[in-house]
Every structure is written in structure tokens, then in C-alpha cells.
Amino acid sequence: MPPTGTGVAVIIPSYKVTRHILGVIAAIGPDVERIYVVDDRCPDQSGAFVRAECRDPRVTVLDHAENQGVGGAVMTGYRAALDDGMQILVKVDGDGQMDPALLPAFIAPILAGEADYTKGNRFYDLEQIGAMPPVRLFGNAVLSLLTKLSSGYWDLFDPTNGYTALHATAASHLPFHKISKRYFFETDMLFRLNTIGAVVVDVPMDAKYADEVSNLKISRIATEFLFKHVRNFGKRVLYNYYLRNMSLASLELPLGLAMLLFGTIFGATHWIESARAHVPTPAGTVMVAALPLLMGMQLVLAFLAYDISSVPRRPVQKKSLFRRNA
Missing domain, CATH: 1.10.287 (Helix Hairpins)
Structure with a gap:
């Protein structure tokens, strides 16, 4: 029987991760009450694969009729978890990059009332940064600077890190329908969290790269990201410095x-x-x-x-x- 009463849910957006997803689910500990696998119109039919191969009673598979991107998949998982009364919503990728053993470190600041949202940071241990591909290292440094400006969280780094945990109270104040559904999702989340005054904390984690395949094309999203950063900065300044105070x-x-x-x-x-x-x-x-x-x-x-x-x-x-x- 699945554990009851922990109030912790894990959301796994599923798109071309069939090789890794069963291992990710198996590594999730008993402190998690529910696991939501969101098949984002995966061409490998990962949702059907999990239904056929996974025997974990905590797992619920949700299907998208159309591909909505990682943000859309996470929002679907958030809504399902909130409807089921979950209190802490953890997002873990299905490609094996994120170690489920770190879940307690992401949950602890939220349980202690110190944070509303926690996210991974692969830049804490300078010895481990060498494991990150140089292009990603440079890209994350640039994006971190832009995100500090657009989101208002000047004490955070590694904004594209998708290993996150969110308290249900903060989630209930977020406009899910307005949050970016594609690769700008993590950065847009920080902007939205700032507009509601949420406390965000970085959690140290190691960079991990194996044989996973990235669907992110830098050349296609560079201009889009820059435009959205400028837009979010303008909105944040308007909201925080003229409309609210x-x-x-x-x-x-x-x-x-x-x-x-x-x-x-x-x-x-x-x-x-x-x-x-x-x-x-x-x-x-x-x-x-x-x-x-x-x-x-x-x-x-x-x-x-x-x-x-x-x-x-x-x-x-x-x-x-x-x-x-x-």
C-alpha cells in the first residue's frame, strides 16, 4: 500500500524518457505519497509503458492529447496533486539527471516553514562544475544573470534547474494558465513567485550528465528568452513598485x-x-x-x-x- 499522510507528491513530465523513467520511479522513497507521470504526447508512448511495466501503487499516469511542453506537463501534475490534497509538490525529470535521494533536502526547508519553493543549484560545489558541458556552463551563467534581473531573486543561481519543490499554499496563488509552458517554464515560475512574495531557496546538488538527450535548441530560444526576460522585468517593476507599493x-x-x-x-x-x-x-x-x-x-x-x-x-x-x- 502507498504511504498516507505525508502530503508529498512527485510530478514527472514524461517525453522521450522511456529508458530512464522506471529507474527514476523505483528510486523514489517511501516519504512520497503520490507520483504523477504526465505523458506529454510522448512519441514513445511512455505513459502506456509506465502503466504496463510499473507496479508502484503510488503512480498515476496522466495523458495529454497534445504536446504542451515541460511547463504544461508540470502544471497538469500540479493541478492533479492539489486536487488530491497534496501539500508539497516536487518536480523531477524522468531522464535520470535528478537523484530522487535528494528529495528530503528539497522538502525540508518547506516543512520547516523557511521557504515556499526550493530549486536545485549545480554551482555550489566548484569541483563538480567541471562535469557540466562548457556550453551549458556558459549558458547557465548568462541566464542566471538575466533571471536575477527579471525575477527579482538576486540570491539564486542556476535558474534552468528543473529539480524543484513547491508548497501547496504558494501554488494556490499562482496563475497556472499564464505561466510559460515550454522551456522558459522554470524562469517564468520564479517571476510569478516573486509577484506573490514567495520565499525561494537554492538546494545544492551535483551536475549529472549521462546518455540523456536534450530537446533544447539554444539557437531557437535565445531571442525568445531575451524578449521574455525584458517583458517579465517590466511587469515585475510595474507590479512591485507602482501597483502594490x-x-x-x-x-x-x-x-x-x-x-x-x-x-x-x-x-x-x-x-x-x-x-x-x-x-x-x-x-x-x-x-x-x-x-x-x-x-x-x-x-x-x-x-x-x-x-x-x-x-x-x-x-x-x-x-x-x-x-x-x-
Whole structure:
């Protein structure tokens, strides 16, 4: 019989992972109450394969009529787990990259009330980073910087890491229908979590690469990711600094950007005119351009300093508990 009362569910999006998925399920310990395998219109029919070969009574197989991407598969698993009353929702890939033995480390901060969401970070142990392919290493470093800016979680790294755990209370506040369903899913989750003030914690884990096949094509998603990062940054600033709250930082950012823009345009215009006339630019003109640039940069840096200090610190699960008690 499956364990009861733990409230822990594991969601496994299944797409071209037939070689590994049974081993992943077998390695999941007894502290997990439910396991949801989501067949995302897998060409290998991994859902039917699990139904035929897996004897674990905790397993429920869910099928998509159309491929929805990893995000869509995870959202389907989240909804099923929430409907069944699960309290902690863990997402594990079916390709064997994520060690199920680490599940307690992902669950512990949530159970202790220290976090609403935990995610893996393969960059803690510098000795283990060498196991990561160089292209992925560079890509993760760039994406981490962009994600810090767009999500507001400046203390996190390795944003594309899909080994995650989520508290049901935080999940109930997320707009599942708006979260990206494809490869931007993990990054978009962080943005959405920030907008509800959820606390997110990194969990150290080793990089592990074997014979799994990645379906991610960097050349196809680079432009898409950049656009979505810019969009999420704009939305986050609007939500957190103008709609929900206003502070000195709400003035620093627009004033700083306006000064930077004015200084750049004014300086460039007069430099071009002076170059065409073959005369030196007057010192006064240089100062008029340089002063807004310097002041604008200081204001933008002040905004970033405020933003970095504003990372959510109080878990949503505790806020919701207070509201229920009140």
C-alpha cells in the first residue's frame, strides 16, 4: 500500500524518457505519497509503458492529447496533486539527471516553514562544475544573470534547474494558465513567485550528465528568452513598485533612465555635429551631457541596490496561516 499522510507528491513530465523513467520511479522513497507521470504526447508512448511495466501503487499516469511542453506537463501534475490534497509538490525529470535521494533536502526547508519553493543549484560545489558541458556552463551563467534581473531573486543561481519543490499554499496563488509552458517554464515560475512574495531557496546538488538527450535548441530560444526576460522585468517593476507599493526606488528608476537617455542623446548629437564641423566640442556642452549620465547611472544603481535588498524573506505559507488564524 502507498504511504498516507505525508502530503508529498512527485510530478514527472514524461517525453522521450522511456529508458530512464522506471529507474527514476523505483528510486523514489517511501516519504512520497503520490507520483504523477504526465505523458506529454510522448512519441514513445511512455505513459502506456509506465502503466504496463510499473507496479508502484503510488503512480498515476496522466495523458495529454497534445504536446504542451515541460511547463504544461508540470502544471497538469500540479493541478492533479492539489486536487488530491497534496501539500508539497516536487518536480523531477524522468531522464535520470535528478537523484530522487535528494528529495528530503528539497522538502525540508518547506516543512520547516523557511521557504515556499526550493530549486536545485549545480554551482555550489566548484569541483563538480567541471562535469557540466562548457556550453551549458556558459549558458547557465548568462541566464542566471538575466533571471536575477527579471525575477527579482538576486540570491539564486542556476535558474534552468528543473529539480524543484513547491508548497501547496504558494501554488494556490499562482496563475497556472499564464505561466510559460515550454522551456522558459522554470524562469517564468520564479517571476510569478516573486509577484506573490514567495520565499525561494537554492538546494545544492551535483551536475549529472549521462546518455540523456536534450530537446533544447539554444539557437531557437535565445531571442525568445531575451524578449521574455525584458517583458517579465517590466511587469515585475510595474507590479512591485507602482501597483502594490511605492517607495523612493519608484522614483529612482524612471528618473535615472530619463537622465541616461537625455545625456546619451544630447551628447551624441553634439559630438556628431562637432565632428562634422571639425571643431572641438565646447566644455560646457560636454558637462551638460556628462552630468545627467553620471546622475542617471547613480539613480539606476540605487534602484538596483534597493531591488536586491527587497528579495522576499517571509514565506507565503506563514502569511496565509496568519490570515486564516485572524
